[in-house]
Amino acid sequence: ATRATQHVPTFNSTIFAHRGLPSRAPENTLAAFDLAADEGATWIETDVDIIADGTPIIIHDTALDRTTDHRGKLYDIATAEELAGIDAGSWFAPEFASERVITLDALVDLLNRRKLNANIEIKANEQGAERTIVLVDAIASSLARLDDEREIIISSFSQPVLMTFHARHPEYAIGVLYETAALYDDWLSVLELCGASYIHPEDAGLTRERVQAFRDAGYGVNVWTVDARDRANELLNWGATGVFTNIADQLIR
Numbered sequence: 336a337t338r339a340t341q342h343v344p345t346f347n348s349t350i351f352a353h354r355g356l357p358s359r360a361p362e363n364t365l366a367a368f369d370l371a372a373d374e375g376a377t378w379i380e381t382d383v384d385i386i387a388d389g390t391p392i393i394i395h396d397t398a399l400d401r402t403t404d405h406r407g408k409l410y411d412i413a414t415a416e417e418l419a420g421i422d423a424g425s426w427f428a429p430e431f432a433s434e435r436v437i438t439l440d441a442l443v444d445l446l447n448r449r450k451l452n453a454n455i456e457i458k459a460n461e462q463g464a465e466r467t468i469v470l471v472d473a474i475a476s477s478l479a480r481l482d483d484e485r486e487i488i489i490s491s492f493s494q495p496v497l498m499t500f501h502a503r504h505p506e507y508a509i510g511v512l513y514e515t516a517a518l519y520d521d522w523l524s525v526l527e528l529c530g531a532s533y534i535h536p537e538d539a540g541l542t543r544e545r546v547q548a549f550r551d552a553g554y555g556v557n558v559w560t561v562d563a564r565d566r567a568n569e570l571l572n573w574g575a576t577g578v579f580t581n582i583a584d585q586l587i588r
């Protein structure tokens with residue numbers, strides 16, 4: 336599919352199932368995303384980076400240790416075939432032993448099949464202009480297989496990555512991630528430089544005035560990571576457009 340027009344944010348309240356439903360299935364696996372869809376989620380959040388041969392894969396950490404039975408760094412994995420032998424579920428519970436670290440292509444198939452939209456956070460742990468171009472083009476090439484109705488937000492803490500993505504693939508909506516401590520007064524010019532539609536601030540320390548200022552500047556505001564129902568309601572009442580949450584099943588109900 337070609338995505339000919341710039342995504343126009345609708346700014347409805349959006350519950351992003353963060354890494355799927357990580358309290359009930361191993362994070363960032365097909366099982367976790369399927370479960371989120373079963374529970375009524377329409378948006379998921381996930382993390383992407385590339386392995387040695389440039390294949391985009393779905394994983395949060397730079398190393399495989401925490402979420403698989405394999406020890407070592409992501410960049411030492413040569414090909415997607417190598418990933419197929421790695422168990423990404425047993426660490427969570429024995430019944431998930433068949434879960435794998437999936438490619439972005441496999442995630443795209445799932446988004447199409449389950450009619451899910453996705454915030455795709457680019458981890459980009461390995462910096463450098465050349466590698467960044469490989470990374471963003473590989474991600475865009477996978478996303479080209481999405482059905483036209485599917486919505487995507489590309490986010491990152493890395494502003495160079497977002498600027499490169501926006502310059503090369505301007506048809507995708509961009510969200511700029513901020514930790515509270517890094518949120519200085521230059522956020523408006525950063526959002527403009529990145530071609531962003533959204534700002535994704537950290538929940539800690541976020542105030543009604545901040546949320547209002549982001550909205551008044553015309554941006555959608557999706558807050559991470561909000562695991563308490565009262566706080567999610569408060570943020571959405573302040574005008575936040577969405578929350579990333581590990582308890583999407585409870586917030587949707």
Ligand code: G3P
Pocket residue numbers: 353380382395456490512535559560579
């Ligand atoms: O996208 C929001 C959130 O996922 C960013 O932090 O560490 O959970 O990827 P992290």
Ligand code: CA
Pocket residue numbers: 380381382456
């Ligand atoms: Ca993330």
